[in-house]
Amino acid sequence: ETGVTQTPRHLVMGMTNKKSLKCEQHLGHNAMYWYKQSAKKPLELMFVYNFKEQTENNSVPSRFSPECPNSSHLFLHLHTLQPEDSALYLCASSQDSGSGGVSYEQYFGPGTRLTVT
Amino acid sequence: QKEVEQNSGPLSVPEGAIASLNCTYSDRGSQSFFWYRQYSGKSPELIMFIYSNGDKEDGRFTAQLNKASQYVSLLIRDSQPSDSATYLCAVTGLTGGGNKLTFGTGTQLKVEL
Numbered sequence: 001e002t003g004v005t006q007t008p009r010h011l012v013m014g015m016t017n018k019k020s021l022k023c024e025q026h027l028g029h030n031a032m033y034w035y036k037q038s039a040k041k042p043l044e045l046m047f048v049y050n051f052k053e054q055t056e057n058n059s060v061p062s063r064f065s066p067e068c069p070n071s072s073h074l075f076l077h078l079h080t081l082q083p084e085d086s087a088l089y090l091c092a093s094s095q096d097s098g099s100g101g102v103s104y105e106q107y108f109g110p111g112t113r114l115t116v117t
Numbered sequence: 118q119k120e121v122e123q124n125s126g127p128l129s130v131p132e133g134a135i136a137s138l139n140c141t142y143s144d145r146g147s148q149s150f151f152w153y154r155q156y157s158g159k160s161p162e163l164i165m166f167i168y169s170n171g172d173k174e175d176g177r178f179t180a181q182l183n184k185a186s187q188y189v190s191l192l193i194r195d196s197q198p199s200d201s202a203t204y205l206c207a208v209t210g211l212t213g214g215g216n217k218l219t220f221g222t223g224t225q226l227k228v229e230l
Contacts, residue, residue: 002162031216042121043161043205043220056217090160097216102168103149103209106218108160 003027004109006091012115015081021112023074023091031097032074033106034066035090043090049074050096081116088113120144121208123221131229136193138224140206143187150182150189153205155223161205165191196228 003026013019025032034046048056049068063085065077074091090111095104122141130136138152149168153161167173167180167189179192189208193200203223209216 033216040222042222043207043218045217045219048216050216088160094216097149097209103216103218105151105163105166107163108153111160 002107002109004091004093004107006089006109006112008112009110010113010115012117013078013081014117015083017081018077018079020078021076021089021091021114023076023109025072025074025091025093025107025109027093027107029093029095029107030071031094031104032068032071033092033094034074034076035092035108037088037090037111047076078114081114083116086114086116120219121206121221123204123206123224125222126225127227128224129227129229130196132196132198134196134228136196136200136226136228138191138193138204138206138226139188140190140208140221141188142206142208142219144208144219145184145187147184147187147208149209150180151207151218152178152180152189152191153207154200155203155205157202164204193226196226198228198230201226201228 036044047066067075088111091109092106094106097103151166152164155161165180167182173180177194181190205223206221207218
């Protein structure tokens with residue numbers, strides 16, 4: 001256990017559904033992240049939140065909508081997804097590393113395996 | 118040019134041997150380097166991080182960083198079958214702020230009995 005939890009662990013949804021992924025961290029961190037991991041591709045950073053403020057949106061389609069109500073919770077709202085969005089979605093957290101210098105290590109949750117049918 | 122490159126493997130080593138995993142990166146301004154282990158069907162697990170040139174040891178693991186040559190490596194001594202996994206190299210650079218990790222595709226390691 002890394003102190004980062006994610007629910008649900010598995011999700012199957014149709015292209016017209018709306019669902020949400022939830023992430024919670026118990027490490028006292030103030031930065032949280034969403035990553036996408038597809039087969040044979042590197043982990044892709046989707047969103048970064050520092051102190052509840054979004055600081056990075058890595059050209060993610062608008063059918064993915066993040067929400068960070070506080071430094072411990074992070075959501076990813078999903079709607080009208082495509083089959084190519086099927087992947088493992090990972091949440092991570094760290095101390096905020098600021099705009100430069102060395103970076104703090106990130107700890108990952110167990111992930112949500114998403115299948116879009 | 119890929120930002121972080123790793124040989125996908127698989128890299129096969131016999132039990133008890135030293136496994137050497139390599140990673141090169143393109144951003145010369147990169148300052149922080151991380152190694153994660155990922156078992157099949159699981160999420161990445163942090164093994165080590167290194168910031169300065171040279172070696173950093175933690176148990177059976179040693180991370181080596183050479184910023185002039187833009188590579189970072191991970192050595193696993195006395196390899197065990199439980200070390201069989203995919204090892205991900207991750208790097209942060211000057212662009213995008215300190216929180217932005219860029220990952221390689223990973224090297225699959227197989228430790229054989």
